[in-house]
Amino acid sequence: MKAGMKLKSAVCDTEVLLVKAPQAGTLSCGGAPMVAERGEKGDIDPAFAEGTKMGKRYTDAAGTLEVLCIKPGAGSLAFDGAALQLKDAKPLPSSD
Amino acid sequence: MDISLLLKMAADAAPDRVGLTCDGRNWTYAELWAAATGAAAEITRSGCSHVALLDTGSEAAPIALIGAALATLPYCPLNYRLADADLAALLLRIEPAFIIGDVARVQKLAPESSHKVFARADFVAAAEAAAVPEREAGEGESVAVQLFTSGTTAAPKAAILRHANLASYIFGAVEFGAAEEDDAALMSVPPYHIAGIAGLLSNIYALRRIVLLPAFDPKAWIELAAKEKATNALVVPTMLSRIIETLGDGSDAPDLSSLRSIAYGGGRMPLELITRALELFPHCNFTNAYGLTETSSTVALLGPDEHRAAHRSDDPKVRARLASVGKPLPSIELEIRDEDGNVLPPGVAGEIYVRGDQVSGEYRERSALIKGGWFPTRDAGYLDEEGYLFLSGRADDVIVRGGENISPGEIEDVLLTHPAIADCAAVGVPSAEWGEAVAVVIALKGEHPGEHEIKTLIRDRLRSSRVPERILVVETLPYNEMGKLLRREVRRLLATS
Known part of the structure; x- marks a missing residue:
């Protein structure tokens, strides 16, 4: 995985952009590893079915990985099996 | 990933929301996306190497910006206020370009060129007709934007911003869809300025409707702000000054109560x-x-709460912050360094260095980034104890000769045009007659051209006050380990030789 790369959920419509990429590990959505090109959609694991939200950023607890949701879907994101958290965005005042 | 993703996300999330208002026409995000995809098809078909805009601000700017990204070509908005000769030189540097805007001027300045030129309305109509809105955002990773910096005597430098720089700035500074449905940002900065580009991208990503004022005029600005109920605006200090002057005592001014946020920058605010x-x-x-x-636009900002706190405070230190540019963005590292590259403590002025993903520090000809990815801004400033940044002008060691300010850069740029000169530095040396006089130190890569030839070169290209009184030849010029020229050492060389 490398920053700037796009990944798709294998089981829902979710697409993410890797903002910060970890050294190694598996990023999954809806319980299935995310892929570069989606084939036939599999089933969403009910344990990872909270959905992703457009334009939101998600990170792992250690902060080694950060993704931006560029297409929302029904599955939810996890890194090596642990659910990703919605990144708490401190809004900056608009400067442009 | 390229910057077209920003508009694609807006078009996916809110296709029917109005994203742009210009000359009385509204454009939804879906319409802007469709036009950008069509523009990309037309640009690709043209076989050109650059996409240029020679025009005031209009819907053509975002359509061309995103269209160029989708066509994987650099977008180069040009300063239409440039003199003919200067503009002609830039047109040569981007040939063959797909140029939108002033057809007659391009034909006059580059009659034999291979540029493809389109009037604004023709370009927009063609882009809408060729739309392929179902396509995905682009995957280009190269140059998104090429902006010519304002050169004084030497040719302007072509600063380049990669997709990763701009996207990283937007992702770091703007929350997707953060704007309310009735938010509207009044944009009046020229399209060839970095703020004009960053403003398009950040407002699109925030889903904040952009209201474009094609060319700034204080009366038109006030009227458009009132008519479109603008909530946000970006101005440079001189614009704000003229707006305030035009408002007068405010008694018969249009209602500007919708304005909630005014951002300013681009110059010293009195x-x-x-x-x-x-x-x-x-x-x-x-x-x-x-x-x-x-640096892809903003690296430090002074926010609304800090403005109010400074404005109300009785503490002179806090009050002084009204004249600061605030604190660095969370995604930016910023240091003040001396000439040797040492980091300086609070309160001591030096050169401002920045580092971060949004910082390109790159020109078409070379990268100005030094060791560790730091960009020396050439701006001078200092940080106060709480990390507020104060600017104190350009770090260029200005030579003051008989009351005339001379930038070493202008002399160095001319010297470097000589085929025998490999490297050079111009500094001020004490002079009984002038206070300071110009001296240059050069390193050669060929036969010494002789003092007379060097002086003539400067006199012909610049003027007599720039002609060096001393010329010293050295093996190599002194640099610190960060790759920065040590002007102090240059002065010492001159004093001791």
């Missing part, structure tokens, strides 16, 4: 002016932004 603005718009949030072309 303390009296910002104080007056805070009094005139008591319910408005003011944000001061500091950034450069090479």
Whole structure:
């Protein structure tokens, strides 16, 4: 995985952009590893079915990985099996 | 990933929301996306190497910006205020370009060129006709934007911003869809300025409707702000000054109560002016932004709460912050360094260095980034104890000769045009007659051209006050380990030889 790369959920419509990429590990959505090109959609694991939200950023607890949701879907994101958290965005005042 | 993703996300999330208002026409995000995809098809078909805009601000700017990204070509908005000769030189440097805007001027300045030129309305119509809105955002990773910096005597430098730089700035500074449905940002900065580009991208990503004022005029600005109920605006200090002047005592001015946020930057804001603005718009949030072309816009900002705190405070230190540019963005590292590259403590002025993903520091000809990915901004400044940044002008060691300010850069740029000169530095040396006189130190890569030839070169290209009184030849010029020229050492060489 490398920053700037796009990944798709294998089981829902979710697409993410890797903002910060970890050294190694598996990023999954809806319980299935995310892929570069989606084939036939599999089933969403009910344990990872909270959905992703457009334009939101998600990170792992250690902060080694950060993704931006560029297409929302029904599955939810996890890194090596642990659910990703919605990144708490401190809004900056608009400067442009 | 390229910057077309920003508009694609807006078009996916809110296709029917109005994203742009210009000359009385509204464009939804879906319409802007469709036009950008069509523009990309037309640009690709043209076989050109650059996409240029020679025009005031209009819907053509975002359509061409995103269209160029989708066509994987650099977008180069040109300064239409340039003199003919200067513009002609830039047109040569981007040939063959797909140029949108002033057809007659391009034909006059580059009659034999291979440029493809389109009037604004023709370009927009063609883009809409060729739309392929179902396509995905692009995957280009190269140059998104090429901006020519304003050169004084030497040719302007072509600063380049990669997709990763701009996207990283937007992702770091803007929350997707953060704007309310009735938000509207009044944009009046020229399209060839970095703020004009960053403004398009950040407002699109925030889903904040952009209201374009094609060319700034204080009366038109006030009228458009009132008519479109603008909530946000970006101005440079001189614009704010002219707006305030035009508002007068405010008695018969249009209703500007919709304005909630005014951002300013791009020049020194006089303390009296910002104080007056805070009094005139008591319910408005003011944000001061500091950034450069090479840093994809803002790297530090002074937010609304800090403005109010400084404005109300009795503590002179806190009050002084009204004249600061605030603190660095969370995604930016910023240091003040001396000539040797040592980091300076608070309160001591030096050169401002920045580092971060949004910082390109890159020109078409070379990268200005030094060891560790730091960009020396050439701006001078200092940080106070709490990390507020104060600017104190360009770090260029200006030579003051008989009251005339001379930038070493202009002399160095001319010297470097000589085929025998490999490297050079111009500095001021003490002079009984002039206070300071120009001296140059050169390293050669060929036969010494002789002092007369060097002096003639400077006199012909610049003027007699720039002609060096001393010329010293050295093996190599002194640099620190960070790759920065040590002007102090240059002066020492001159004093001791």
